[in-house]
Amino acid sequence: MKVLIVEDELALVELTSKALKKEGFIVETATDYPSAAEKLAVYSYDCVLLDVMLPGGSGLDLLRRLKADGNRANVIITSAKDSLDDKVTGLGLGADDYLAKPFHMAELVARMRSVARRSMNAGDFAFVFGNVSLEPDTGRVTVAGQDVLLLKKEFDILKYFIQRPEHIVDKAVLAEAVWGDHVDQADDFQFVYAQVKNLRKKLDGAGADIEIRSVYGFGYKLINR
C-alpha cells in the first residue's frame, strides 16, 4: 500500500511518515501544492493524506483536480483549524475521510488501515513470494504449505521484505520501519544482522525458495532463486 503525505509542516511529516512506515506502508511525501500535483500526476498511490492549507494552493483544489482526473487514490484530508467548512467541502468533493489536526498517530493508522482494507477488498489476504506466504491478519507464515513459526521481529521483517520483492532495502530504512524510534542515529546495525540471521535460518530450514540476499554497501534484497 503506497501512501503520499502532502503536508508542509516538516515535523509532522516526519512523525506521520515514521508511524506509517512502521505499519509497512510505503510512504512518499510532498510539502507543497506543485510538487504534490506533480507526484500525483506521475506516480500512482493507494492513499493520499492531504493537508488543506498548502504553500502554493489549497488542498481542496488539489482534491478537486484529482477527482476530475479520475485518480483512484483514496484521500484523507487534514485541517489545522477544526473547520467544518473544510470537512464538508472536502467530503463533498469526494474525500474518503477527514482528520482534524492535531491527531493521534494511532488514529491515523487505524483510518489508513480501514482505507487499505476497503481497497484490498476486505477478507483475509496473504502476501506470496516464491513458496512463502505471509498473512498479516492471522500472523501465519508458511513455506511450501508448511507452517513456520516466526517471532515478532522476524515476522515484521519478512512482512516488510515480502511487500517489496526484488527491491533493494536499505538497512536504515528497514530498521526504521521495523523498530521505529529505537533507531535514533544508530550507525550500528548489529540488531538487524542478528534478526536477519535468525529469519534466514528459519526460512532456509523450512526449505524456502526465496532468500534475503545481502547487497554489499546497500542493504538487502529479497530474491527468488
Added chain:
Amino acid sequence: MKVLIVEDELALVELTSKALKKEGFIVETATDYPSAAEKLAVYSYDCVLLDVMLPGGSGLDLLRRLKADGNRANVIITSAKDSLDDKVTGLGLGADDYLAKPFHMAELVARMRSVARRSMNAGDFAFVFGNVSLEPDTGRVTVAGQDVLLLKKEFDILKYFIQRPEHIVDKAVLAEAVWGDHVDQADDFQFVYAQVKNLRKKLDGAGADIEIRSVYGFGYKLINR
C-alpha cells in the same frame, strides 16, 4: 453489543447512555457530526443511535456515508420534529428503525434489542468454533453441548474471539472492543490478563477443544487444537 449515541442534547445523552449501559450495552457517545464521523471511521459499532439534527451536518448525510462505506452497524435514527420526511428518507437510506423524540427509555431499549436480534440473523443465532458455541441473543455458551456459565466480561471476550477464529487479536484492540473508552491509553493490560485467565479456566474445565493461545509479542489467537 457496542452502541454509539450521536446526539447533541447532553441531558438526553446522559439519560440514554445510562439506560443502555444498564442493559449491558457498551456505550460511547458523540455530540456532533465530525466527532461522530470520526468515531465511526475508526471504531466499529453494532448499532448507532443517530439524531437527524446535528451540529456540523445532517445525521442523514452521515447515514448515507456510512452505508456508502459499507459500514455494517445498524442505525436507528431519531428526530425531534415528528417528521415523516426524515423517517421516510432515513429508512430509504438504509436505517433500520426510526424513533420520534421524545421517546421512552423502555421503548428505545426494546428497539435496540430487536435491532440487535435482527442483525444477528434473527432468531437464535450462534457462533460456533470447535465444540464451543455462543449465542449472542440468549447469552448462552455451550461446550460439547453442555451449558457453561460465563460472566459478562468473559462472555464479551469469547464473543470477540469466536468471531475471528485464528486471527491475531491485539490486546489493545480487544480491550477497546470489550471495554470501550475505558482504555484511554493504558499500557497496562492486567485487567485483560485477569479476565482471559478466568475464561481459559472455564473453557478448559468444560473440556473445550479450542484455546485462547498467547502469541508472544502479538497478542492472542483463538485456535482449534
Added chain:
DNA sequence: GTGGCATTATGAAAGTACTTATAGTGGAAG
C-alpha cells in the same frame, strides 16, 4: 593474487519485555 579496510555474519551472554499466577481490594446490585 595479496593486503588492508569496510561491511556483514555468528554464537553465546546479558538484558529486557511479555505473560501468568495469586491474593486481595473496591464497588455495584440486590
Added chain:
DNA sequence: CTTCCACTATAAGTACTTTCATAATGCCAC
C-alpha cells in the same frame, strides 16, 4: 449489609532481543 464480580497489586517465571566479542566475507588498490 452482604455477596459477587471486576479489576489492581505484586511478584515471579519465561521467552524474546540486543549486545558483545569475534569471525568471515567482499571490495579495492597495488
